[in-house]
Amino acid sequence: MIKPFFHTLANGLRVVCVEMPHLHAAELAIYVKVGGRNDPPGREGLSHFLEHILFRGTADYTSSLEIETAFEAVGGAPNAATDAESTCYYSRVHPAHVRQGMDIFASMLLRPLLEGIEVEQRIITEEAREDLNEQGDEINPDTIASRLLWPRHPLGMPTIGSLESIAAIGRTDLEAHLQRYYVPSATVVVVAGPVCNHEVFVAAGEVFNGWQGSAPPATRLVNRRNTAPQIRFVRDSDSQMNLQLAFLGFPRGDRRFMAVRLLRRILAGGGSSRLHLRLREELGIIYSVEGAIGAYDETGCLTFDLSTAPNNLHQAVEVSLGEIGRIASEPVTAAELERVRHSYIFDLEYSRDSAYEMGVRYGWGELIGIKRSIEEDQEEARRITVDVLQEAARDLFAPQNLNLVVVGPNKMGMKKTIRELVARYAEGFNSYPGPAGQFTR
Template sequence: MNEYFKDNLDNGLRVVSIEMPHLHSAEMACFVNVGGRNEPADLAGISHFLEHIVFRGTREYPSSFQLERAFEAIGGSVNASTDAENTCFHSRLHPGHLGEGAQLFASMLMRPLFSNVDLERKIILEEALEDFNERGEEISPDNLTARLLWPEHPLSQPTIGTRETIARIGSEQLRAHQQRYYTPGNTVIAVAGRIHREAVLQAVQNAFDSWQGGAPPAPRLVSEQPPATPAISWVKDSDSQVNLQLAFRVPGRGDRRCVPLRVLRWVLSWGGTSRLMLRLRENLGLTYNVEANLSLFADCGCFTVDMAVAPENLVRAVEETLVVLEELRQDPVGAEDLAGVIKAYLYDLDFSRDHTDAMTTRYGWGEMAGYLRTIEQDRREVLAVTPQLLLETARELFVPQALKAAIVGPWNTRQRQAVEKALQGFGQ
């Protein structure tokens, strides 16, 4: 049985169908290949702003209330997200209403009214305030490390933009951005659930067949590595905890080490017995939760470790995290430990078959990003991972010159000096 089906419309729109007959619902997702890295510095956040403004009304549904009510009438709950490379509009819907769902998304992507821009700007500015403290200082570790990882590149800009750029964006800029990037050749529509390929294709053809548009400009590629020294962004904040992120710059999703990196992430933080959780939480009580995360873009990526700790635990938490990372660079993961991680990873792959959003992301986003991987392909490659491969990957990528950090909270000078010393000593 095919894991998915792909069809191309004459206008270049790609349609991905994932038949899941054991379910009783469907998910429709529209992936548009535009995000923060496509934006000039003076219009940072425009992709996210456009995602918001589409919900403010379309030619057929002039208000957000009418649009939302139309989705609810077919079992829907429409939402959207924007990241560095992608904007996604998605909704659950009843399998019997694929045609109506496709027409609704076509109205949003092709015929937005660009109304209530100033009102939506106020909402976005409220959302952006979450990343700033009372003194107007950036406190998002993700944004702070991005500036260190990709200096002077669009990837260093916050996806939501800044207060200055959000204030600068108007309906004229939004229309131009929509016309440039919201085109059929730049979009993938994926539908998963109790559906049939033929019905999906017919619904999408009926709704999107008239859509036209050229190829958008390619995003700017990331240049060579930033300065080959550890770098830290320190921000004082009046919180009860210190938020900490360690970030390694790694290659993009086409690199041969992507699968080993995903397994290393699981080795570090897939559950309570993973290395970071076991050492920092269970054995030392330094944090409530610690996570390793992996973000892979077309030409670069980052591997991060995130946690929040009491100020008195900051130095020890950094030191112990570096010890765990150094162990991965020096000693192969034990065969028994690796077998347990791979088993959990394979279970997770199986569990994903029950979730329509996981399937539309795997095959729809994967098609859009040029990184479409079947579950069977993932299974084969994960089973081929060895302790030696993990050791080589850790040694090649968890290196001092690729390490950056962001520390936000009530730290003091003594702690800053101790943390900087620990980071300078990593890998020596």
């Protein structure tokens, strides 16, 4: 039986323990509520850079090698990730050595040397170049779509930053960012595995009680929406066209969010999904299609990614928009909804076998303010009806929410053709029957 327990230290640090006695390894993670959307202008990529530099050495472990070997001694292998709004440091550890794992992470967060900046700059610069073409243009569809979804806002910037902003980051920037955002009130420590909550809370108190810091600055929120579809073409020498259809979506606390999860599965959730069947199995013009959900406090998105030959681009866009429009205009069958619902509920069941996934559910969930049990998600999924699903699709796939990105060897006439397809989608969508104003609000 999986049991999550929650405790807050006197300094505001939240500690989560997920008892999973059937496992043999524990997952230790530290979530900090800072990411790309918190980077100051001209220093985009600072949160990601700081995540990297904390592995360069601390007052107790003077090099990345010493940090790695310290984790190896407790059965771990440390890693980290930075996204738009959070940074996570995590490692598997032996259940008997959770306290030691906390000690190492505490040393990284509270006593870093902040050395090796120039070396790390070169490493991150090479990472950033992977998203640029020979002319230095951005070719990552995710980043291009984000700029369309959230123009002139930090959410529209790449988490890694630009070549210019990466080069501008210095020690003073790193120190200020660390002091401003790496504070106990904006941090969650989570341990999931065959552990006892009392022992975890005691260990966290001993390791982190001396940590102090003021509340971090308020986050700048998105406050505008597009009024028409957005299209962006980027020329690249690749042999295929990389296509992303990104729809501006709902905040993660929105009542329609569960419906969006099921819509993603219906359209691009595996071998039986609509886009997979039409584009791959029937037409043979793609290898795969992926759907992904992004969600924040005040906004979100649903994206579909695929690649195809230049000659097939017109058909791929036409079919994709046709299937997306159809799910808004025609109710899905009860059988299709039930199949997707069961798949989602079963995946939730399977997540009980993963200490990592339970750490994300209860640790990251605590950080962003949404604590939901597996049972609560399953029950909400069971309440989704065909009508609720169609209502969400009508709101989500409205033309003004569409942001289309095409990256590849653009050919003459291609842009005009795609713009005509998008215009046809908008015209057809707005003619769907339904309550007045349902699709154009």
